[in-house]
Amino acid sequence: MxxxxxxxxxxxxxxxxxxxxxxxxxxxxxxxxxxxxxxxxxxxxxxxxxxxxxxxxxxxxxxxxxxxxxxxxxxxxxxxxxxxxxxxxxxxxxxxxxxxxxxxxxxPGVPAYAAAAAVVGSELTVPLVAQSVVLTRTRARSTPMGQGESLTDFAATGATLVLHLAITRTRELMAEVATEVGGDCPVVVVHRASQPDELVLRGTVADIADRVEEAGLRQAAVILVGRALAPVGLREGGESYLYSADRDRSTKRWAR
Missing domain, CATH: 3.40.1010.10 (Tetrapyrrole methylase, N-terminal domain)
Structure with missing residues (x-):
C-alpha cells in the first residue's frame, strides 16, 4: 500500500x-x-x-x-x-x-504564505516593486541554515520576504532586515490564516514586534515583509506588460 x-x-x-x-x-x-x-x-x-x-x-x-x-x-x-x-x-x-x-x-496543498497573502488581499509580486519572493525561516532551536542563506542578504535583494517558524524572534529579525529595507517597510503578520481564530497584524519593520508581543503570538504565524504589501491606496508600482494594451498580440506563424 x-x-x-x-x-x-x-x-x-x-x-x-x-x-x-x-x-x-x-x-x-x-x-x-x-x-x-x-x-x-x-x-x-x-x-x-x-x-x-x-x-x-x-x-x-x-x-x-x-x-x-x-x-x-x-x-x-x-x-x-x-x-x-x-x-x-x-x-x-x-x-x-x-x-x-x-x-x-x-x-500538494495550499501553502500558508498564499493563504496569508489572500487574507490581506496582497499580490507578493508587484511590477517595478518586487518580482521575487523569498520563502525562508531562521535559526533558533532548529537545524542550522545553509551556507549563504543570510536573512540580511535576502532582504538586500528587494524581494518580498516570507518568514516561517519565526514569530517568537520577530524583534531581532526586524532589526536584521531594517538596514536593508528601512524601518518604514510594510510588514504583515497573519496568525492561523483562514481558521476561526485568524488574526492579522499590520505594521512596519519598526513597530511590528510591539504588535506581535502585545497579541502574545507564539506559533502558527507567517511574517510577510516587503514594499509590495503596502495598503492598496498607498501601493506604488507599475502594471504588467502581459496585459498591456501596447503589447503585440498578433498571431505569428512559423515559416515553412
Whole structure:
C-alpha cells in the first residue's frame, strides 16, 4: 500500500484539494499535526479512520505508524500543514519509508504564505516593486541554515520576504532586515490564516514586534515583509506588460 503525504492547506476545512478530501474519506489511518490544523479538517475522514495526532511524536514514532499502517494493508494519509514542499519534514519521513520498502506519494496543498497573502488581499509580486519572493525561516532551536542563506542578504535583494517558524524572534529579525529595507517597510503578520481564530497584524519593520508581543503570538504565524504589501491606496508600482494594451498580440506563424 502507498502512504500519501497530503497538504492540508492553512488549516481551513474547505481549503483542501478534491484529491485530498477523497483520500481522507478512504483512509484507514490518518496522521495529522494537531498544533496547526482546525479540527474541522478531520471531518473529511471516514468513520473507520484511526486518527493519530503527531504533535508530541518524534520522526521515528511517526514513521513507525506509517510503516505499520501500510503493512497492515490500509490506506494511510500523513497530513502536513500547508504544502508538503515547505517545512514538512517530507525528506526525513520519505527517506525512512524508502528504507522500510514502503511506497509513497505527495498531494500538494495550499501553502500558508498564499493563504496569508489572500487574507490581506496582497499580490507578493508587484511590477517595478518586487518580482521575487523569498520563502525562508531562521535559526533558533532548529537545524542550522545553509551556507549563504543570510536573512540580511535576502532582504538586500528587494524581494518580498516570507518568514516561517519565526514569530517568537520577530524583534531581532526586524532589526536584521531594517538596514536593508528601512524601518518604514510594510510588514504583515497573519496568525492561523483562514481558521476561526485568524488574526492579522499590520505594521512596519519598526513597530511590528510591539504588535506581535502585545497579541502574545507564539506559533502558527507567517511574517510577510516587503514594499509590495503596502495598503492598496498607498501601493506604488507599475502594471504588467502581459496585459498591456501596447503589447503585440498578433498571431505569428512559423515559416515553412
Amino acid at each position: 502507498t502512504v500519501h503525504f497530503v497538504g492540508a492547506g492553512p488549516g481551513a476545512a474547505d481549503l483542501l484539494t478534491v484529491r485530498a478530501t477523497r483520500l481522507l474519506a478512504e483512509a484507514d489511518l490518518v496522521l495529522f499535526p494537531g498544533t496547526y490544523l482546525d479540527p474541522d479538517v478531520l471531518s473529511h475522514c471516514g468513520p473507520r479512520a484511526r486518527l493519530v495526532d503527531t504533535q508530541h511524536l518524534d520522526l521515528d514514532q511517526i514513521t513507525g505508524h506509517l510503516v505499520e499502517g501500510s503493512r497492515a494493508g490500509g490506506q494511510v494519509v500523513r497530513l502536513t500543514s500547508g504544502d508538503p514542499s515547505l517545512y514538512s519534514a517530507l525528506h526525513e519521513q520519505t527517506r525512512r519509508l524508502e528504507a522500510a520498502g514502503v511506497a509513497w506519494r505527495v498531494v
